[in-house]
Amino acid sequence: MSNNLTVQSVSTSREARGSQKKQKPVVFWFTGLSGSGKSSLADALERRLVVNGFHTYLLDGDNVRLGLCKDLGFSAADREENIRRVSEVANLLLDAGLIVLTSFISPFQRDRDLARSVIGDQNLIEVYMATPLIECERRDPKGLYKKARQGLIKDFTGIDSPYEAPTDPDIIIDTITHSIEEGVDQVMAYLEAWRSK
Numbered sequence: 001m002s003n004n005l006t007v008q009s010v011s012t013s014r015e016a017r018g019s020q021k022k023q024k025p026v027v028f029w030f031t032g033l034s035g036s037g038k039s040s041l042a043d044a045l046e047r048r049l050v051v052n053g054f055h056t057y058l059l060d061g062d063n064v065r066l067g068l069c070k071d072l073g074f075s076a077a078d079r080e081e082n083i084r085r086v087s088e089v090a091n092l093l094l095d096a097g098l099i100v101l102t103s104f105i106s107p108f109q110r111d112r113d114l115a116r117s118v119i120g121d122q123n124l125i126e127v128y129m130a131t132p133l134i135e136c137e138r139r140d141p142k143g144l145y146k147k148a149r150q151g152l153i154k155d156f157t158g159i160d161s162p163y164e165a166p167t168d169p170d171i172i173i174d175t176i177t178h179s180i181e182e183g184v185d186q187v188m189a190y191l192e193a194w195r196s197k
Contacts, residue, residue: 017097021055027100032129035136037175041183042103061104083111087118107163128169133158
């Protein structure tokens with residue numbers, strides 16, 4: 001890294017860009033095991049936000065790993081770099097005045113703390129998809145748990161790599177007792193209260 005770089009100041013602030021869009025920019029950070037409902041809820045939430053006139057962008061783990069982070073594997077260092085890159089992109093989108101939805105397993109607390117430090121504590125709402133492993137494995141929409149149990153996928157979160165549940169998330173979604181639409185309602189209610197702060 002060069003010591004000769006400095007932040008270039010700009011005249012238009014994040015707040016001004018958000019005001020232009022008649023919204024308060026924020027990042028929703030969805031975390032949870034594979035199959036917990038992160039992507040489904042983030043997608044449904046984005047649809048609801050757009051219908052209500054909000055300007056959004058959804059960063060999904062699989063999609064990002066097929067492009068921006070396709071050079072990364074699943075070692076601890078690569079997972080950390082994946083989250084660092086996503087955090088930087090989310091922060092740029094936040095600066096553009098958008099409501100950003102990120103859907104990443106982000107299994108380690110240190111990586112979620114890194115995201116919070118890049119984005120800013122006041123700009124990040126952590127949404128924990130509190131779906132138990134047994135239910136995620138039962139759902140197994142991509143067949144990944146089956147492959148991990150067969151030894152075909154190494155370091156799979158929840159099987160042979162840990163998932164550190166958030167200790168103090170802003171929102172906890174229970175996808176066993178609540179539908180995706182009810183989860184969207186819960187997040188929208190939180191957003192409305194947050195916007196009025």
